[in-house]
Amino acid sequence: MNIAEPTSAVQTVYLNDYQQPAYWIDKTELEVDIYSGETFVRSRLTMRKNSSIEGAQLDLHGEGLELLEIAIDGEPLSEERYVQGPSVLSLTPETEKFVLETKVRIEPEQNTSLEGLYRSRTMYCTQCEAEGFRKITYYLDRPDVMSDFTTRVSADKSRCPVLLSNGNLVEAGSLDNGRHFATWHDPHKKPAYLFALVAGDLAKVEDSFTTCSGKQVALEIFVEEKDLGKCDHAMQSLKKSMQWDEQTYGREYDLDIFMIVAVDDFNMGAMENKGLNIFNTSCVLASPTTTTDAGFQRVEGVVAHEYFHNWSGNRVTCRDWFQLSLKEGFTVYRDSEFSADMGSRTVKRVEDVSLLRTHQFAEDAGPMAHPIRPSSYMEISNFYTLTIYEKGAEVVRMIANLLGPELFRKGTDLYFERHDGQAVTTEDFVRAMADVSGRDFSQFDNWYNQAGTPELTIVDAYDENAREYTLTVSQYTPATPECAVKKPFHIPLRMGLIGEAGELALTLADEIAEDLPEDNTDRVLEVTQTTQSFVFHNVPEKPVPSLLRNFSAPVKLKYDYSRDDLCAIVMRDSNGFTRYEAVQSLCMAAINDAMAAGEGGRFVLDERLPRVYRSLFAQAELDQAMFAYMLTLPAEGYIAEQQSEIDPQAIYQARSKVKSALAQALAGELEQTYRALSVDVEYSADAESIARRSLKNVCLSYLMDQPSDATLELCKTQFETATNMTDEIAALTAMVMSENAKAQAAAAVALSDFYVKWRDEALVVNQWFALQARNPAAGGLKRVNDLLQHEAYDSSNPNKIRAVIGGFCGGNTPNFHSLGETPEQGGYAFLAQQIQQLDAKNPQIAARLLTPLTRWRRYAPAYSQAMRSQLEALLEMPSLSPDCYEVVSKSLA
Numbered sequence: 018m019n020i021a022e023p024t025s026a027v028q029t030v031y032l033n034d035y036q037q038p039a040y041w042i043d044k045t046e047l048e049v050d051i052y053s054g055e056t057f058v059r060s061r062l063t064m065r066k067n068s069s070i071e072g073a074q075l076d077l078h079g080e081g082l083e084l085l086e087i088a089i090d091g092e093p094l095s096e097e098r099y100v101q102g103p104s105v106l107s108l109t110p111e112t113e114k115f116v117l118e119t120k121v122r123i124e125p126e127q128n129t130s131l132e133g134l135y136r137s138r139t140m141y142c143t144q145c146e147a148e149g150f151r152k153i154t155y156y157l158d159r160p161d162v163m164s165d166f167t168t169r170v171s172a173d174k175s176r177c178p179v180l181l182s183n184g185n186l187v188e189a190g191s192l193d194n195g196r197h198f199a200t201w202h203d204p205h206k207k208p209a210y211l212f213a214l215v216a217g218d219l220a221k222v223e224d225s226f227t228t229c230s231g232k233q234v235a236l237e238i239f240v241e242e243k244d245l246g247k248c249d250h251a252m253q254s255l256k257k258s259m260q261w262d263e264q265t266y267g268r269e270y271d272l273d274i275f276m277i278v279a280v281d282d283f284n285m286g287a288m289e290n291k292g293l294n295i296f297n298t299s300c301v302l303a304s305p306t307t308t309t310d311a312g313f314q315r316v317e318g319v320v321a322h323e324y325f326h327n328w329s330g331n332r333v334t335c336r337d338w339f340q341l342s343l344k345e346g347f348t349v350y351r352d353s354e355f356s357a358d359m360g361s362r363t364v365k366r367v368e369d370v371s372l373l374r375t376h377q378f379a380e381d382a383g384p385m386a387h388p389i390r391p392s393s394y395m396e397i398s399n400f401y402t403l404t405i406y407e408k409g410a411e412v413v414r415m416i417a418n419l420l421g422p423e424l425f426r427k428g429t430d431l432y433f434e435r436h437d438g439q440a441v442t443t444e445d446f447v448r449a450m451a452d453v454s455g456r457d458f459s460q461f462d463n464w465y466n467q468a469g470t471p472e473l474t475i476v477d478a479y480d481e482n483a484r485e486y487t488l489t490v491s492q493y494t495p496a497t498p499e500c501a502v503k504k505p506f507h508i509p510l511r512m513g514l515i516g517e518a519g520e521l522a523l524t525l526a527d528e529i530a531e532d533l534p535e536d537n538t539d540r541v542l543e544v545t546q547t548t549q550s551f552v553f554h555n556v557p558e559k560p561v562p563s564l565l566r567n568f569s570a571p572v573k574l575k576y577d578y579s580r581d582d583l584c585a586i587v588m589r590d591s592n593g594f595t596r597y598e599a600v601q602s603l604c605m606a607a608i609n610d611a612m613a614a615g616e617g618g619r620f621v622l623d624e625r626l627p628r629v630y631r632s633l634f635a636q637a638e639l640d641q642a643m644f645a646y647m648l649t650l651p652a653e654g655y656i657a658e659q660q661s662e663i664d665p666q667a668i669y670q671a672r673s674k675v676k677s678a679l680a681q682a683l684a685g686e687l688e689q690t691y692r693a694l695s696v697d698v699e700y701s702a703d704a705e706s707i708a709r710r711s712l713k714n715v716c717l718s719y720l721m722d723q724p725s726d727a728t729l730e731l732c733k734t735q736f737e738t739a740t741n742m743t744d745e746i747a748a749l750t751a752m753v754m755s756e757n758a759k760a761q762a763a764a765a766v767a768l769s770d771f772y773v774k775w776r777d778e779a780l781v782v783n784q785w786f787a788l789q790a791r792n793p794a795a796g797g798l799k800r801v802n803d804l805l806q807h808e809a810y811d812s813s814n815p816n817k818i819r820a821v822i823g824g825f826c827g828g829n830t831p832n833f834h835s836l837g838e839t840p841e842q843g844g845y846a847f848l849a850q851q852i853q854q855l856d857a858k859n860p861q862i863a864a865r866l867l868t869p870l871t872r873w874r875r876y877a878p879a880y881s882q883a884m885r886s887q888l889e890a891l892l893e894m895p896s897l898s899p900d901c902y903e904v905v906s907k908s909l910a
């Protein structure tokens with residue numbers, strides 16, 4: 018055998034270089050024999066030359082594999098017939114059709130990257146997306162190679178009584194030496210990234226679902242025995258998802274069995290492997306005493322998301338990884354609509370938009386900015402981003418809204434039908450939408466190909482004599498790494514006009530009032546040019562424009578609202594989203610006042626904000642969940658996005674000042690509401706009960722800002738007597754986050770009681786870790802280092818890493834952004850050290866933790882300089898992973 022030179026430099030992959038594979042793999046037969054410490058994988062690939070590609074060389078992907086045998090059509094290959102590099106095995110077969118057999122040895126127990134086959138507590142499991150299958154066997158590990166898989170797994174019967182893979186079980190039985198086997202066949206062709214295998218000591222919960230055509234599907238959730246009582250919510254969510262996808266998209270499930278396995282060590286939330294979804298325990302287990310309401314909602318959303326992938330991702334998959342948003346953006350849109358249908362639509366919209374604006378906008382303004390269909394990458398794992406997922410979903414949402422529900426459904430029907438069993442591109446998706454509607458979506462390409470968040474600046478003018486109202490809309494998108502000058506986007510701008518007595522009828526210049534529908538107060542303007550004017554006729558008074566209703570496009574809206582305008586929107590707009598938005602803008606104005614006053618300066622809260630809140634407290638019909646969000650000040654990340662230069666400590670201080678001022682101004686209302694909502698009601702996880710708890714606990718967090726002794730007692734009582742995790746941890750959080758000395762003292766006691774109570778519940782301990790990591794009190798660096806030494810910490814468990822290191826760096830401004838006396842001190846140095854240690858074990862997680870440092874250019878000089886020097890030090894590391902190399906080098910470029 019020849020050994021190829023290792024390629025040391027990290028390679029960039031380009032969309033424009035896409036070529037079909039030289040070979041297809043019609044059939045994949047695997048035998049995976051698991052032993053303690055080593056696993057043997059035998060693979061039989063039935064291959065066929067792709068006649069449209071010239072050249073007969075076959076380059077198989079493979080990483081960290083010990084090749085034991087290789088044969089073509091039963092003939093062992095002599096060593097001069099193949100070349101083995103660090104990540105490819107090349108050979109030149111002599112016939113167009115042949116069977117390639119290999120046998121490799123791997124060591125799952127040593128696999129800390131959590132990609133490929135690895136061990137997590139009591140089980141062996143796999144994670145193959147995006148390029149993990151090559152760590153299991155030699156293969157064409159690319160999504161356009163779709164194959165029929167048969168998998169025979171064998172292992173020790175007592176250590177691994179459960180043996181699972183994709184598809185349907187075809188055979189199982191005993192073997193010698195206390196071993197047994199199971200053979201699974203998946204009748205649907207799929208790419209290797211959807212392969213999965215699980216072997217371990219697991220218990221299961223069973224149920225079933227009858228599909229619309231009357232087929233009975235077995236539903237099974239596999240967990241560790243101790244967690245059997247926490248599967249009910251996931252099971253209910255799964256059944257709701259199956260039904261919803263039939264009703265909403267006409268999509269029926271296509272195997273006899275659907276399995277979910279819960280794994281403790283997992284890099285992401287969950288994975289949609291065909292018929293065998295693998296979930297992070299945090300996204301599947303739920304019980305009222307251990308899981309918050311947000312946790313319940315996350316389980317429902319993630320179960321739905323993975324289930325929906327069965328069609329949007331599995332039946333129709335991606336041609337290459339540049340098309341990732343084809344499955345992720347669409348599936349996030351689908352799960353978001355599902356959640357909206359299960360709970361409150363406006364509330365779900367507010368949650369999605371907050372996530373997008375706080376985190377995706379920052380990504381779009383930083384060095385890792387990329388279009389939802391990128392044109393190059395170094396490490397695909399770095400592209401599972403808020404842009405691909407959340408912005409991708411916004412783009413699908415714009416298409417769905419432009420088409421309306423019936424046409425959109427026709428479009429998705431056509432897409433699924435036309436491309437069933439294929440690996441396709443985002444263009445194929447848009448083409449289906451254009452074909453059913455006759456609409457021209459060519460300008461929509463810009464949403465797929467250009468990064469950056471458009472700024473939509475709107476100015477208005479009212480001509481009293483002509484009774485004409487003009488909105489002039491201009492768009493500008495700042496430069497991003499891949500492209501400096503942007504072509505204009507096609508932006509649907511949903512709007513209305515608010516008059517003194519209510520909303521005004523909308524008649525554009527070329528319209529005749531009689532032709533318009535009776536309820537004509539809501540409209541989508543299609544902005545397609547750099548600057549464009551819309552003239553409304555018969556406007557009886559100067560209105561306040563209600564703009565970007567429901568956040569109809571992922572843009573930054575710039576319109577110079579006065580505070581009185583905003584008050585008018587809060588009180589009179591019919592659109593729930595815009596009302597929420599107006600309250601947030603009033604909060605932003607107050608935060609800006611506090612920032613302008615400076616650290617020691619006198620800050621007076623503009624009385625319009627508490628006045629608006631008072632009137633909202635009095636509105637009995639207002640959705641309590643909505644009101645809870647309205648009462649929540651904009652997140653620091655969102656505030657940072659509005660600044661030309663970020664001073665994190667100033668933002669934190671200003672936000673705290675506004676919170677304190679509001680707590681004081683609204684003390685009466687807050688306490689009254691808190692008490693009214695605290696009366697004992699039986700725990701339930703429906704939308705109304707969740708809303709009630711969320712409003713109650715927002716009130717509590719204000720009340721705990723400077724609590725009286727009586728208030729502190731209320732909070733302690735809630736903590737001690739709570740019958741559900743939402744109320745319990747909300748009270749604990751209110752104590753920990755309060756700057757008040759008595760509250761902090763109470764927090765210390767409560768934190769240690771909480772640990773004693775919950776030490777055996779890993780997911781609760783994670784919440785406990787995250788809360789302490791976020792504690793803003795002085796001395797945070799010492800505390801976070803202590804947490805890393807805690808008996809319950811585990812430096813190879815991603816959930817623990819995210820809770821402690823992620824919690825500290827992403828949610829503890831006063832301490833993370835403390836600079837320290839020397840460059841080796843301070844929060845940034847702490848993060849860089851942690852990344853350095855983690856990178857050797859789990860590069861994907863290490864690269865993700867880098868995010869806060871990548872934003873260095875946006876910060877005030879002292880912060881910026883300190884972040885940059887940590888990045889420079891990381892770049893010097895000799896063994897930096899490709900994952901981290903890409904993020905660090907692009908950040909410094």
Ligand code: PHE
Pocket residue numbers: 144146147285286287288289322323345401
């Ligand atoms: N495809 C998964 C999802 O979004 C996410 C994932 C990506 C999981 C890569 C693991 C690895 O549903």
Ligand code: ZN
Pocket residue numbers: 322326344345348
């Ligand atoms: Zn997904």
